[in-house]
Amino acid sequence: MISQRLVLRFALTHKRRVGGRSFRCCALVEGIVMLRTKPVLYFVVPCYNEEAVLPETSGRLIEKLKKLKEQGKIDAKSRILFVNDGSADRTWELISELHMNHETVSGISLTRNRGHQNALLAGLLYAKDHADAVISMDADLQDDIEAADEMLERYAEGCDIVYGVRNNRDTDSWFKRWSARTFYRLMSRLGVELVSDSADFRLMSRRALNGLAEFKEVNLFLRGIVPMIGLKSAKVYYKRGKRFAGESKYPLMKMISFSVEGITSLSIQPIRLITNAGILIFFASLVLLVWGIVQKMRGLTVQGWSSLIVSVWAIGGLILLSIGVIGEYIGKIYLESKKRPRFLIDEILDADGDAETQSL
Numbered sequence: 001m002i003s004q005r006l007v008l009r010f011a012l013t014h015k016r017r018v019g020g021r022s023f024r025c026c027a028l029v030e031g032i033v034m035l036r037t038k039p040v041l042y043f044v045v046p047c048y049n050e051e052a053v054l055p056e057t058s059g060r061l062i063e064k065l066k067k068l069k070e071q072g073k074i075d076a077k078s079r080i081l082f083v084n085d086g087s088a089d090r091t092w093e094l095i096s097e098l099h100m101n102h103e104t105v106s107g108i109s110l111t112r113n114r115g116h117q118n119a120l121l122a123g124l125l126y127a128k129d130h131a132d133a134v135i136s137m138d139a140d141l142q143d144d145i146e147a148a149d150e151m152l153e154r155y156a157e158g159c160d161i162v163y164g165v166r167n168n169r170d171t172d173s174w175f176k177r178w179s180a181r182t183f184y185r186l187m188s189r190l191g192v193e194l195v196s197d198s199a200d201f202r203l204m205s206r207r208a209l210n211g212l213a214e215f216k217e218v219n220l221f222l223r224g225i226v227p228m229i230g231l232k233s234a235k236v237y238y239k240r241g242k243r244f245a246g247e248s249k250y251p252l253m254k255m256i257s258f259s260v261e262g263i264t265s266l267s268i269q270p271i272r273l274i275t276n277a278g279i280l281i282f283f284a285s286l287v288l289l290v291w292g293i294v295q296k297m298r299g300l301t302v303q304g305w306s307s308l309i310v311s312v313w314a315i316g317g318l319i320l321l322s323i324g325v326i327g328e329y330i331g332k333i334y335l336e337s338k339k340r341p342r343f344l345i346d347e348i349l350d351a352d353g354d355a356e357t358q359s360l
């Protein structure tokens, strides 16, 4: 129903000479061209306690979807899919109301709060079976909806992943700017491929989503996984605005743990670093041993309490840190080995399938 195929028939005519006489031959060439215009597009928007922004966001998205349909850029079956991530406020009620009043609005509700990345994944995997292409974005209107046109153009040109890259950080505090820059630098040092200044605002084709579905990890860091899918990609630049209303769901501590999650779920460099530090310290201690013996033989040993205590603390700290880092990875293995579901869907509101309560 979704992939549009066009069968083109070309009649190629050419002249041939057989035995001095000339014939006109006709060969029918049939080719199948995958059409990437007018895809069924789904906007996937994870929402956690977003009652303050939802009326505005939905209004703008509905308007945009209508415009794109009128311009013939997307199929009439295109939709906006809100994912309620276990909100404690009226978010799900608002989504249900929107669904009742607008055929183009669908919603899925998770059984509880599972975090931004899992909520987004739930939306993407649901949309994968209904859409040709999906644009994921935040609920707070920080991502520029107007960039969708350019994303669709790149999609039509054959790109399977189109990253929305912010071209300014003027709206961020200096701290957020500095920490973001440090994070991207650190990640590239650790051998993790990330697209700088791109968050989770991107277009993905169904092919890319099928690829994403193959990544079964519980420790989700979508920004790091999406480039691993491969396929043809492009970037679209946009101006990132301020949160329209409500509060950021990523305060400092959550941001730090998100970064640690990103590093430890994508790179094993920190463990190697510890091994290297261990080797270095071992050689340093051998040198110290030789030096100690020489000093002893020369009768120059003094009661070096301070140097002793300093080294005890330094080594002790280093060991604790190393155990902590290794523990972080063991924790990850522990979680992965459990193979717990990354999300569970409680309810689905979709005009195609109508309201449905998932049996768990």
Ligand code: UDP
Pocket: 045, 046, 047, 048, 049, 050, 085, 113, 114, 115, 116, 117, 119, 120, 137, 138, 139, 140, 142, 243, 247, 248, 249, 250
């Ligand atoms: N979000 C979510 N679950 C959470 C936290 C956040 O679905 O546990 C959603 C939130 O509703 C928003 C998006 O993730 O649509 C990004 O969150 P936010 O705008 O608060 O993050 P920031 O832009 O401040 O980094």
Ligand code: MG
Pocket: 138, 140, 142, 243, 248
């Ligand atoms: Mg935001």
